[in-house]
Structure formats: structure tokens, C-alpha cells
């Protein structure tokens with residue numbers, strides 16, 4: 173699909189499949205699975221916040237200790253995100269070119285608020301990830317974060333716990349997180365069920381179950397992540413500010 177006869181001769185079968193509608197959808201679904209797995213793992217790591225400064229600081233130290241391997245993971249994650257966005261945009265363009273405007277309204281009858289807002293939620297989550305990396309990984313939004321250090325069993329390590337408490341003590345920062353996490357939940361509410369559909373693992377009977385499971389996971393992630401800024405705004409970790 174979309175490959176002319178003359179160019180098809182010079183394109184390998186894999187590339188032809190990759191740029192067919194089903195190929196693009198499969199890449200979006202498979203990269204989506206990896207991104208969901210990352211988000212679940214990241215939440216589990218972040219929840220160590222509630223176990224106190226030593227636990228989360230030691231968790232962050234172990235991640236940093238991965239050294240060059242951490243950069244391999246980061247590069248892999250970035251490549252997955254880029255592929256997910258690139259092929260999604262490519263599918264949108266394809267759908268837009270193929271679908272006359274009058275059918276758009278008809279399609280919305282079956283659509284939910286979650287499926288209709290995929291572009292907007294995806295775009296805002298992407299902007300959030302950039303903000304979030306500048307905030308907590310590059311630490312350029314508040315450069316003071318770079319100097320937060322603490323003693324962990326005789327070794328000076330980065331004080332991630334204090335950075336989170338100071339970061340979320342600013343109400344507008346917490347508000348950005350909570351709204352963005354809500355939009356991430358919107359995105360996943362539709363995305364998780366649809367990736368099972370794309371990969372051919374769903375059918376008419378299973379679809380409602382995948383939809384329910386997808387939404388349940390999406391909103392559990394929302395509750396888990398937002399519990400941290402909400403707890404900080406309610407005073408958890410205040411002693412780290414002294």
C-alpha cells in the first residue's frame with residue numbers, strides 16, 4: 173500500500189511491510205507495549221519515595237551505577253519513543269488522505285472520549301516528558317537540584333528524595349504533573365486495548381475485557397503517580413526541606 177510499482181522493485185519486503193498500514197500499526201503497538209512497561213517499572217521505582225529517603229536515593233544510585241549501560245537503555249527508550257511517534261503521525265497522514273471529511277463524524281459515533289483525544293493527549297504527554305526530563309534528569313528548571321547531596325551509608329549520593337519534595341512543593345509544578353498524568357491515563361485508556369486489537373490478540377468477545385483491563389491499568393498508573401505530588405502537597409517529606 174502506498175508503494176508504486178516502479179519503487180516496489182527497489183524496496184525490500186520488510187520495508188514494504190513496515191510502511192504498509194498493518195506494518196505501521198504493528199510498530200505503534202509493539203513500541204506502545206515497551207513504553208507501557210517502562211511507565212509501570214518507573215512507577216514502581218518512584219513509589220519507593222514512600223519508603224523514605226534512603227531507599228529511593230539508593231534506588232537512584234543503583235540506576236546511576238549502571239554507567240554506560242544506562243545510556244544504552246536511554247538510547248533504546250528514545251528510539252522506541254521516536255518510532256512510536258513517527259509511525260503514529262504517518263498513520264494519521266494516511267488516514268487523513270484516505271478518509272473524506274464526511275466520514276469523520278460517522279466514525280465518532282463508535283468513538284469514546286479517550287480514542288478521540290489520542291492526538292491531543294499524546295502531544296501533551298510528549299511535552300510533559302520533555303519538561304519532566306529537564307526538571308528531574310537534566311535538572312535545568314531548578315539548577316539547585318544538581319547540588320542536592322546526602323550521606324548514604326558513608327557515601328555522598330544525589331538526594332533524589334529532597335529533589336522530589338522541593339519540586340512538588342511548588343503548586344504549579346504539581347499541577348502540571350497531575351494534569352499531564354491525567355492525559356497519560358486518557359491516552360492509555362484507549363491505547364492499551366487497541367494494541368491488543370492491532371496485534372490480532374483481541375476479538376469481539378475479548379474486546380470489552382481488554383478495554384476494561386486497559387482502563388483499569390491506565391487509572392491505577394494515574395493514582396500511583398499522582399500520589400507522590402499529592403502527598404508532598406499534603407506535607408509528606410517536609411523534614412527534607414530543613
Ligand code: HEM
Nearest residue numbers: 211214218232246301304305308309332349397398400401
Ligand atoms: C509523579 C510522577 C513522576 C515522578 C515523581 C517521576 C520521577 C522521576 C525522577 C526522579 C527521574 C530522574 C531519575 C534520575 O535521574 O535519578 C525521572 C526520570 C524520567 N522519567 Fe519520571 N517520574 C514521574 C512520571 C513519569 C512519567 C509519567 C513518565 C513517562 C510518561 C516519566 C518518564 C521519565 C523519563 C523518560 C525519565 C528519564 C530517565 C533517564 O534518562 O534516566 N516519568 N522521573
